[in-house]
Amino acid sequence: MNVLIDNLGEFGTRFLGTIELFVLSAIASLILGTVLAAMRVSPVPAMRVTATAYVTLLRNTPLTLVMFFFALGFPRLEIVDLSYFTLAVVALSLYTAAFVCETVRAGISTVPPGQAEAARALGFGFGQSLSLVILPQAIRAVVPPLTSVQIALIKNTTVAAGFSVVEAGGIYSTLSERGYSTLVGLLWVALGFIVLITPMTLLQRSLERRWSASSGGVRVGAR
Amino acid sequence: MSAPTAVLFDVPGPKARARNGALGVVAVIVVAALLAFIIARLAATGQFDGAVWEWILYENIQLALLEGLGNTLRAFAAGAVLALVFGAVFALGRLSDHAWVRGISTGVVEFFRAVPLVVLMFIFYFGMPSVGVTVSTFTAVVVGLTLYNGSVLAEIFRSGVQAVPRGQSEAAYALGMRKSAVMRFVLLPQAVRSMLPTIVSQLVVLLKDSALGFLILYPELLYQARVLGSSGQLGRPLLPVAFVVAIVYITLCLLLTALATYLERRTRRSAAAPAVEEAAAG
Numbered sequence: 400m401n402v403l404i405d406n407l408g409e410f411g412t413r414f415l416g417t418i419e420l421f422v423l424s425a426i427a428s429l430i431l432g433t434v435l436a437a438m439r440v441s442p443v444p445a446m447r448v449t450a451t452a453y454v455t456l457l458r459n460t461p462l463t464l465v466m467f468f469f470a471l472g473f474p475r476l477e478i479v480d481l482s483y484f485t486l487a488v489v490a491l492s493l494y495t496a497a498f499v500c501e502t503v504r505a506g507i508s509t510v511p512p513g514q515a516e517a518a519r520a521l522g523f524g525f526g527q528s529l530s531l532v533i534l535p536q537a538i539r540a541v542v543p544p545l546t547s548v549q550i551a552l553i554k555n556t557t558v559a560a561g562f563s564v565v566e567a568g569g570i571y572s573t574l575s576e577r578g579y580s581t582l583v584g585l586l587w588v589a590l591g592f593i594v595l596i597t598p599m600t601l602l603q604r605s606l607e608r609r610w611s612a613s614s615g616g617v618r619v620g621a622r
Numbered sequence: 623m624s625a626p627t628a629v630l631f632d633v634p635g636p637k638a639r640a641r642n643g644a645l646g647v648v649a650v651i652v653v654a655a656l657l658a659f660i661i662a663r664l665a666a667t668g669q670f671d672g673a674v675w676e677w678i679l680y681e682n683i684q685l686a687l688l689e690g691l692g693n694t695l696r697a698f699a700a701g702a703v704l705a706l707v708f709g710a711v712f713a714l715g716r717l718s719d720h721a722w723v724r725g726i727s728t729g730v731v732e733f734f735r736a737v738p739l740v741v742l743m744f745i746f747y748f749g750m751p752s753v754g755v756t757v758s759t760f761t762a763v764v765v766g767l768t769l770y771n772g773s774v775l776a777e778i779f780r781s782g783v784q785a786v787p788r789g790q791s792e793a794a795y796a797l798g799m800r801k802s803a804v805m806r807f808v809l810l811p812q813a814v815r816s817m818l819p820t821i822v823s824q825l826v827v828l829l830k831d832s833a834l835g836f837l838i839l840y841p842e843l844l845y846q847a848r849v850l851g852s853s854g855q856l857g858r859p860l861l862p863v864a865f866v867v868a869i870v871y872i873t874l875c876l877l878l879t880a881l882a883t884y885l886e887r888r889t890r891r892s893a894a895a896p897a898v899e900e901a902a903a904g
Contacts, residue, residue, distance in 0.1 A: 442631045442638070445646035449653050459826070459875035461833035463844060464868055471851070472861050476663040507630075515629045525631040533630065554738035561740075561837035568740050571748040582749030589737040589745065596736045 402574065402583040409573050414591055416566040420487060420556040425549050427492035432499025433534075439504055442525055450500065457497035462558050466490045470562035487559040491552065498548045506541030507533055539610045546603035550596055567591060664861070674859035677850060678866070690846030691870065697760065697832045697842060701767030702825055708768050709775025716780050719801070727776075734773040739831055742766040747838040759840035763832065771828045778820050782813030819886035826878045833871070843867050 403410065438450035457465070469490040470483055481489075510533050518528035557568030567588050574584040634642055664670060677683045715727030734742070747762035757765075786809050794804040814821075836844040847867040851860030 440630055442634060443642045443645045443649060445649040445653075449649060455876075456872065459830075459872045459879060460868060461830040461844075461871055463833040463836050464864070464871055467836075467844060467847075468864060468868075471848070472864055475667060475669070475861055476660075477667055478663055512629045519632055528630060557738040557740035558834065558837070568738065568744060571744055575748070575752075580749075580752045582745065582752045585741060585745045585749045589741050592738055592741065593733070593736045600736070 402579045403587050406570075406574065406577070406579065406584070409570065410567075410587065410591070413565055413567045413570050416484075416564065417553070417556050417568075418595075420484070420491065420559060420564070420566055421549075421553045423488045424491035424495060424556070425552060427488065428495035428499050428552065429545075431492060431496035433503055435496060435500035436503035436507065437529060439500065440507060440529070454497045454500050457494055458501070460494075462490070462494050462555055463561070465494050466558055466562055483559075483563045484565075487556075487562060487564045491555060491559070495548065495552045495555070498551070499545065502544045502548055503537070503541055505544070506537035509540040510536045543603050543607040543610065546599055546606070550599050550603075553595060553599075554592065669861045671857075674857045674862050677856045677859055677863070683850060683856075686846055686850070687843070687866075690841060690843040693760075693840065694829075694832055694835075694842040697763045697767065697835060697840065698829050700764045701771065701828055701832065704764065704768040705772040705775055705828060706821075708772025709779055712772065712776035713779035713783065714805070716776065717783060717805075731773045731776050734769045735777070737770075739766055739770045740834055740837060742769060743834060743838055759835065759838050762838055763835040763840045763842075766834075767828055767831055771824060771831065774824055774827075775821065778817055778824060779813065782817035782820075783809050785816065786812045816889060819882045819889065822878060822882035822885060826875050826882070829875060829878060830871075843870065 435450045435453060438446040439454070441447060466487065469486040473481070473486060507529075514532055514536060515528055518532040523532065556566055559566055560569035570584055570588055571581040574581050632638070668674065712727045712731050715723050716731065718724050718727070743762050743766040746757050746765055747759060750757045783805075790808055790812065791804050794808040799807070832842065833844050835842045836848070839845060844867060847860075847863045850856065851863045852858055
């Protein structure tokens with residue numbers, strides 16, 4: 400208990416760093432991922448190929464390596480000077496966007512084809528049928544798995560600890576400098592993550608239960 | 623347009639074809655410009671100079687990288703085997719008839735799924751010494767990989783077993799099998815078969831996660847890249863080494879992903895007649 404109380408300020412700053420990393424990367428990855436998903440189903444072959452290549456590349460690269468490129472490699476290019484924090488946000492967003500894209504694309508394919516056909520019959524173009532008809536209906540299928548992607552993201556923020564970003568995972572160094580037990584400190588960090596993640600997991604499960612029941616009804620109705 | 627998503631748009635007429643063509647050109651130009659910019663920066667900062675690529679010719683550096691690759695694969699192999707065992711044990715625990723076994727297993731699985739893998743590795747590597755237990759980096763990496771991926775695999779196994787049609791286990795009980803026999807001869811074979819693609823995808827995650835060993839200085843591929851990349855003697859070739867390492871990782875992961883896709887296609891092909899086949903085998 401002493402480890403937590405004596406270092407409360409340190410725990411506070413570091414968890415705040417984690418939350419900041421998470422919120423910024425979550426927003427950026429959701430936007431970029433949705434755009435990529437739209438590109439993957441678009442009528443323009445060049446866009447489909449680009450998005451597919453992006454997703455394949457990023458999904459098969461370890462996050463540590465992506466972070467490695469941005470934190471250590473990017474400064475070597477001497478384009479702009481960015482802080483490690485910004486670079487970590489960029490790396491996390493680009494990496495997570497690939498998973499968001501896959502989730503959204505899977506969600507799009509759960510919408511009954513009749514919906515898209517009806518939209519086309521009404522004269523909607525690709526952009527209109529996607530944004531007005533398909534995506535709003537795909538939300539049901541997409542939100543629960545997207546929550547899982549975001550849970551993975553909040554856990555992945557700890558990778559940034561290895562690249563000089565102030566966040567919860569890196570607390571062991573401060574604690575061992577100050578002579579506190581790193582084991583107890585890290586167990587508190589683990590507990591902190593459980594506290595952060597539990598509400599998201601509960602939300603995801605309740606949405607899954609509620610929406611999977613009613614979307615079954617929608618599908619039956621559509622046939 | 624034979625794409626499966628072609629339902630989203632009409633077969634393009636002359637106008638739409640022109641517009642799509644224009645958009646395609648714009649997309650190509652944007653991507654090409656981005657790549658050209660990065661390549662130009664790489665060239666301007668001397669990343670293509672012969673001097674920073676010379677290391678690739680040195681035998682002991684090739685050996686060091688191979689050793690890093692060997693360490694990555696060693697951690698992956700040990701982690702994969704142990705995670706599969708851990709997953710099987712805790713999946714059985716969660717399906718147990720005894721409430722206390724179920725409770726403990728659920729607690730363990732939920733805990734290790736919620737704690738970030740990095741924190742787990744830190745707990746073993748930096749935390750354990752403060753209670754007098756020294757843990758090697760290899761052990762810390764493998765134990766971390768096992769606990770996290772094992773917990774995820776436990777959930778995969780469990781949902782696979784629960785997805786087997788109920789009639790299968792009822793029929794087995796009716797034949798007089800005990801619970802363990804039902805599990806071994808009826809439920810698990812069908813569950814593993816249907817979950818194989820998901821299991822292999824999880825192994826891809828495990829392979830990628832093994833790169834986290836870098837953070838606790840386990841001498842795996844990425845760590846070797848860092849060491850080589852900051853060596854002044856070689857002209858600090860960080861980016862060239864990182865490119866080579868990235869290609870190795872992506873190739874390994876793609877091979878495993880290809881295996882998962884192959885297995886998925888195979889399962890789907892024979893999915894029409896699994897019951898008959900299963901019955902014939904039993």
